[in-house]
Amino acid sequence: MVHVTPELATVAKVGGLADVVFGLSRELAIRGNHVEIVLPKYASMRYDQIYDLHEVHRDLWVPWYDGAIHCSVYFGFVHDRKCFFIEPHSGDDFFDRPAIYGYPDDVLRYAFFSRAAIEFLWQSGKHPDVIHCHDWQTALLPVYLYEFYQRLGMTHPRVCLTIHNFAHQGVVGGELLRATGLQHPERFHHHDRLGDPRYPGMLNLLKGGIVYSNFVTTVSPRYAFETKDQGQGFGLEGVLHAHQIKYGGVVNGIDYDLWNPEIDHHIPARYGVETIEAKYDDKRALRQRLMLADNEKAIVAFIGRLDPQKGLELVRHAIFYTLERGAQFVLLGSSPDPAINADFWGLKRMLNDSPDCHLEIGFDEELAHLIYAGADMMLVPSRFEPCGLTQMIALRYGTIPVVRAVGGLADTVFDKDHAARPLHERNGYVFNDYDHAGLESALGRAIACYHDYPGDFRALMHNAMRTDYSWNRPGQDYLNIYDYIRNG
Ligand SMILES: Nc1ncnc2c1ncn2[C@@H]1O[C@H](COP(=O)(O)OP(=O)(O)O[C@H]2O[C@H](CO)[C@@H](O)[C@H](O)[C@H]2O)[C@@H](O)[C@H]1O
Incomplete structure (x- = not known):
């Protein structure tokens, strides 16, 4: 099977999608499947993480507008995963740019990448039984498959599309049809195909992916x-209803080779459930690194893209509330939106003198590991959250998640005091309402428990670390889906 993806940890990561492809591909390989990954050859990749990178296909011509763009394909290993990197040579410099996303032609860049990926599979004679696509960036691939390549004899592959976030859909005008050679505007603008449900006259890549794929998943049942x-x-509710028979939720897993305090090389002290004391050495190391006071206080952390999705007003409120309640706060995050970054820089300056607070604005994988290990609580107050990985990683590190009950957060975190679950399955704090009172109701209980009932808090940490969110179960779920579409 082949995963076609815009992101892959640890070489090209913007968010959780990168972790999912990294973890799922390994799980599928461990279970005896032949797994390959196709992604763009970004100039901004972490080339130090790619082993044995070499050119394997010199002359891939990919149809585009009235001509074709010349591409090369490279092969290399990313932590044992077999990866193909597509590099277009044209004045557009689709991937030869400083960042992965954030350009006015993003939709066309990925429409091109999807075409290049399937053209590569076709020309290199690969006939994977399953092509697994991710998000709007690769959602056009099944459209190309069924509109062009099936006719050429590519009858074998079935497509599974995983949607990591409905907020981004790839909406574009009729230019797309001229670029891709998908003729007949009346056919593709039709509401049964790519016609956008909200913006008349526009085309929607994600919608096309839902319509044309053999199966569509998102990243939690909730x-x-x-x-x-x-x-x-x-806006895609109606399309999902029309295609509900092939739509379902699979909770993501975490790659425990990467996220595991027992073997993590990014943290100074390694620990497991039985050696949890060592976590406090990481807490000290974190404080030292961020120049925080070393005291009895709890550390509350937030790690994530600074996107409105993540509940930024509540993050802001949580910083002040945490300090007021006598705990420390650490934030690691960044945004492609300069206004949001400026906002958090302002906050950082305002809190600069506090010995109990540090805001780190930027992307830093190594620091993220130290925060997961050194913090006591991980805050995830999202407006919506398809799955959420930070709460699951935190659990593994015995860092108690404090989350809002939405999406995958509701499927993975169970409240210490209120969950309808046996005591040993309760692993965090949960709130419902998206407002200050809601947030305080959960964060306040967490901080109080840490200070007043350390024994209970320790028991919660044990429950958290014992929760199994490996790829084992979701890996099997995806194999079942692949079987289902192969035989469909
Ligand atoms: N500044 C920073 N420095 C270092 N590391 C950082 C960082 N900001 C974020 N990260 C890391 O990036 C990942 C983010 O995971 P999320 O689940 O929050 O994903 P995201 O919302 O991007 O993705 C979408 O896809 C994923 C995967 O399906 C869903 O879980 C999620 O709900 C959905 O919104 C974590 O590994 C986190 O540690």
């Missing part, structure tokens, strides 16, 4: 329900 039935589909 988010599958919210997007289809609770108005969270950003």
Whole structure:
């Protein structure tokens, strides 16, 4: 099977999608499947993480507008995963740019990448039984498959599309049809195909992916329900209803080779459930690194893209509330939006003199590991959250998640005091309402428990570390889906 993806940890990561492809591909390989990954050859990749990179296909010509763009394909290993990197040579410099996203032609860049990926599979004689696509960036691939390549004899592959976030759909004008050679505007603009449900006259790549794929997943059952039935589909609710027979939610896993305090080389002290004391050495190291006071206080952390999705007003409120409640706060995050970054820089300056608070604005994988290990609580107050990886990584590090009950957060974190679950399955703090009182109701209980009932807090840490969110179960779920579409 082949994964076609815009991101892959640890070489080209913007968010959680990169971790998912990294973890899932390994799980599938461990289970005896032949797995390959196709992604763009970004200039901004971490080339130090790619082993044995070499050119394997010199002359890949990919149809584009009235001609074709010349591409080369490279092969290399990313932590044992077999990866093909596509490099176009044209004045557009599609991937030869400083960042992965954030350009006015993003939709066309990925429409091109999807075409290049399937053209590569076709020309190199690969006939994977399953092509697994991710998000709007690769959602056009099944459209190309069924509109062009099936006719050429590529009848074998079936396509599974995983949607990591409905907020981004790849909406574009009729230019797309001229660029891609998808003729007949009336056919593709039709509401049964790519016609955008919200913006008349526009085309929607993600919608096309839903219509044309053999199976569509999103990253938790709760988010599958919210997007289809609770108005969270950003306009695609109707399409999901029309295709509900091939739509479902699979909770992501975490790659425990990468995220595991017992073997993590980014942290100074390694620990497991039985040696949890060593976590406090990491806490000290974190304080030292961020120049925080070394005291009895709890550390509350936030790690994530600084996107409105993540509940930024509540993050802001949580910083002040945490300090007021006598705890420390650490934030690691960044945004492609300069206004949001400026906002957090302002906050950072305002809190500069506090010995109990540090805001790190930027992307720093190594620091993220130290925060997961050194913090006591991980805050995830999202407006919506398809799955969420930070709470699952935190659990593995015995760092107690404090989350809002939406999407995958509701499927993975169970409240210490209120969950309808046996005590040993409760692993964090949960709140419902998106407001200050909601946030305080959970964060306040977490901080109080840390200070007043350390024994209970320790028991919660044990529960957290014992929760199994490996790829084992989701890996099997995806194999079942692949079997289902192969035989369909
Ligand atoms: N500044 C920074 N420095 C270092 N590391 C950082 C960082 N900011 C974020 N990260 C890391 O990036 C990952 C983010 O995971 P999320 O689940 O929050 O993903 P995201 O919202 O991007 O993705 C979408 O896809 C994923 C995967 O399906 C879903 O879980 C999620 O709900 C959905 O919104 C984590 O590994 C986190 O540690």
